[in-house]
Amino acid sequence: MILNPDLDRLQPYPFQRLAALKAGITPPAELEHIPLSIGEPRHPAPQVAVQALQGALDGLSRYPVTRGEEALREAIAAWATRRFHLPQTALDPGRHVLPVNGTREALFALAQCVVDRNRPDPRVLMPNPFYQIYEGAALLAGARPAFMDLTADNGFLPDPDAVDPELWDRCQLLYLCNPGNPSGAVMDEAALVRLLERAHRHDFVIAADECYSEIHPRDGTPPPGMLGAALRAGYDGFERVLVFHSLSKRSNLPGLRSGFVAGDARLVEAFHRYRTYHGCAMAPPAQAASIAAWRDEAHVVENQALYDRKFRAVLEILDGVLELQRPAAGFYLWAPVPGDDTDFARDLFAREHVTVLPGSYLSRETPGGNPGRGRVRMALVAPLEDCVEAAQRMRRFLQAGA
Template identity: 75%
Template structure:
């Protein structure tokens, strides 16, 4: 067996199952899961109809690069969304469809990390999406965690990375908007990262799958492609971005997304993927084309999330240390005591599941930046989110909670 498998840690939800073992929550209260970021809003009919109409495509093998019509739809969407110059994102060379960003975020590290170099590092935020860490470990690299704290706006403190660490860095994962904080990098910060990538010759993997869940259409989160283009790099050198229909279009089961950016990197990544065996099925491509070509369902989706945040934050105001994120559908709330104790007791008393923040992060010399927080995903129906907020408030006002 690959010995690097022994370096993998349990997934956060495995830890959560263990945390809840032995608890019998109140039977009269329905369970409200706020722990996992699985969108539950209705899928767009336009995508479902396209999927159904294309089932005959299952009779043939798809190509790894995906159909040109899909790549053109993706290219058009990205150029419009991130205000790129017309024709600047070549659907032939700079776009690859993928079966959800999770598999692509993992696979990229296997493709680009050179384990023969001394001390290969993969930098990533902390807290983080655990795929980043697993990808680094199984690529033969060492993860280097960049702690995200409230006093830095939940953005990486680049000054804490030494010159030797930048020299050894081969891949930098960023999540923008951030999971779990919802913090958004501005273009100036992203251009600072780009300058470091060019100076030290590493690749930026920009996970932007939450970019379409935000609260103002007038000022949506910027992306790394736009930052590169406006920094004078029309070829997006050393940049690969990841987008998905899971959050944007409520299609997590479709497993559809794309990677785009540096044509040189994508050429080698395409070569890797032809061996990896992960071509997108034709019906999935048809549904994806329909989804990328339609913005009306995305606006409706955002409006529903906005209603949830407005309602939940009003209920929790004055009782819980929590703020509206810049984007995304998570609340990154402080707990009155230990985050595991809070999550376990909330489940026991109110039948609500939240995810301890320490499960999303790693201990470093500066501490564990997830400790004392929980992540709450507002993906349940509006009525359930409101009910959950009232239950959380009731718990926070209770004697057991105040005793923590």
């Protein structure tokens, strides 16, 4: 049978590797399993979105359009304008905004749209550790992924000066994750502008994955975004920039599969043309729910408060046994652990029935090593009482000798 040979270049997904790591282990039956491995929000969905979806079920009787309803694009543009302090007319709902069925599929599809595999050795740059969709997108677009190691030494932030200039010349697409997954580190606006200037100098597109931007401490400064950085740097048309936002994390709606892409009008139009063939139109009830969610901030504030309480409780319990601090954004703890990260994750599951994700599964080996080795990712998405129980079990595990 003939198949796309690039499929053989895909590596196992981190959760496949985690399942194999745990295979054959029987944890204590008296302990309820607490999964902290998957970043799936588990707070209640906002009622404003649920009610809007229920009230729009008659929309199932018609085909949606790929560009989305005008009301949805207007709601998205209005939210982004408020959130990132844009001039009122800067973000045109008709030219700069495109709804997508969750940013995961859009982040993947973008590479298929913008990578020119006929150019010599096309490269796609991405952080390391990284969201594995970036790598798979690059490979299936006919490009080679290249990695920017994120370590404690560089504050878990991309260092463009550490990348070979020849590699920048071959780069066609740069994936950014800001705030970062898994570290929660945040690039400031000046750093975003430096990368944007490099994109113009070396002729590549920036895909700014900003899906964790609304999960941040209530008393802190909200993370900046690439749209605002581009405008304030003089790029009035968001040239070479596409940002990706989602309702999954912001609004606890991962099952709705709703997000948006916004930025450079030429790129948005090309992506729209690609998606028209790809068949990615959002269902009308989902659009109605999305409009309601983007227009409402009250549930976002409540969501942030829930994460604030969980971080305070977990960090207090783990104080003295792990070197941890609250990340600038996101709902992960990127925790350094004693010994090998895979051994730690396997033994924690075996002894305490708690699942965390080995950091080495989120990273690739580079000349500098695997930057995720020696760390685990813990997603504080479970209810407060489960996060507290997991932290208490982890403290017991560490004090007994991990």
